[in-house]
Each structure stands twice: as C-alpha cells, then as structure tokens.
Amino acid sequence: MTLTITRGQDPEATRRILAGLPSWFGIPAANEHYVTAAGEKDSYLARVGGATVGVALVDRHFPETAEIHLIAVAPEHHGSGVGSALVDALESDARADGARLLEVKTVGPSHDDEGYAATRAFYLARGFLPLEEFQRLDWDGPTVIMVKPL
Numbered sequence: 001m002t003l004t005i006t007r008g009q010d011p012e013a014t015r016r017i018l019a020g021l022p023s024w025f026g027i028p029a030a031n032e033h034y035v036t037a038a039g040e041k042d043s044y045l046a047r048v049g050g051a052t053v054g055v056a057l058v059d060r061h062f063p064e065t066a067e068i069h070l071i072a073v074a075p076e077h078h079g080s081g082v083g084s085a086l087v088d089a090l091e092s093d094a095r096a097d098g099a100r101l102l103e104v105k106t107v108g109p110s111h112d113d114e115g116y117a118a119t120r121a122f123y124l125a126r127g128f129l130p131l132e133e134f135q136r137l138d139w140d141g142p143t144v145i146m147v148k149p150l
C-alpha cells in the first residue's frame, strides 16, 4: 500500500495512535496534552490506504531551530519507513523555512527501557546525535536532548 505524507491536523487519529502505544504514551493527562497539540501545532500525517497511521508535531522556538514535539507511528506499521518519511518531510520544510538544527527530546539512556532504546536507535539512524542528558527535565527520570544539523 502507498504511503503518503501530508501537512495537516488529525487529533482523533493522534488519540488512537497514542492509545496503541501504552509503553511509550501511558500517562492519560500527557496524551490529552498531545491530542490538544495535534489540533494546534504544525502537524504532519502519514497515511496508508486512507488511514492515518503516523503523526509528527513540530515546534519552532527560534527561527534557526525546529523541534519534533511528538512523533508516533501505529505499532502495526513500525519498522516500515513511516517514521523516517515523517522526519524527511518535516526536515525538508524546516530547512526550506530557514531552520539549521532539529531537536528532539526523549527518555535518556540511563533509564533502562527497551522501547525507548529503540526510539533512540531510530533517531540515531536518522542522523541525530545525543547532546546532553538531564534529570527531571520533563518527567521524573532522565531526558536526552538529541540534535541534527539540517
């Protein structure tokens, strides 16, 4: 089936995708924050056969930089290039709009978790570099900031 990436918002699909990823998105209040953000932020949707199977939300804190606020792909589509296609699309738009660095925050390596180790492997494969790990930045444990020159 053909994968297409579009710029557009789909909070309900975001809610469904997050609900299917309880090992990563298991805190209901945090998920509600993401669903609200999915209707407000710059958003990219991955569609397969008419269904939204992936979403990425982007923040621009400064003109020179962009941040992936959220990226999530429905579990049955993991490992088939959907996340990479979302990152390619948002990178190319951010670069065209003057951004020179892309940032993402995720759970840091000092927290022993197989799921987030896979998430970091995905970012590394996409060319991100780990910059620094902080404790209690956006949750009770470690957060690593990863960056990619655009």
Ligand SMILES: CC(C)(COP(=O)(O)OP(=O)(O)OC[C@H]1O[C@@H](n2cnc3c(N)ncnc32)[C@H](O)[C@@H]1OP(=O)(O)O)[C@@H](O)C(=O)NCCC(=O)NCCS
Pocket (backbone or CB within 6 Å): 021, 024, 071, 072, 073, 074, 077, 078, 079, 080, 081, 082, 083, 084, 085, 105, 106, 107, 115, 117, 118, 119, 121, 122, 123, 125, 126
């Ligand atoms: C992280 C996520 C968005 C990646 O999307 P995806 O569609 O599964 O990723 P892709 O198929 O595009 O994989 C791209 C690369 O990541 C690497 N990768 C993906 N999953 C991996 C895994 N489980 N272990 C190791 N490497 C992995 C692959 O090596 C691949 O590189 P390659 O193309 O050079 O072979 C998706 O798996 C997901 O939604 N995970 C759960 C939620 C999450 O972690 N969100 C981010 C929170 S910060």
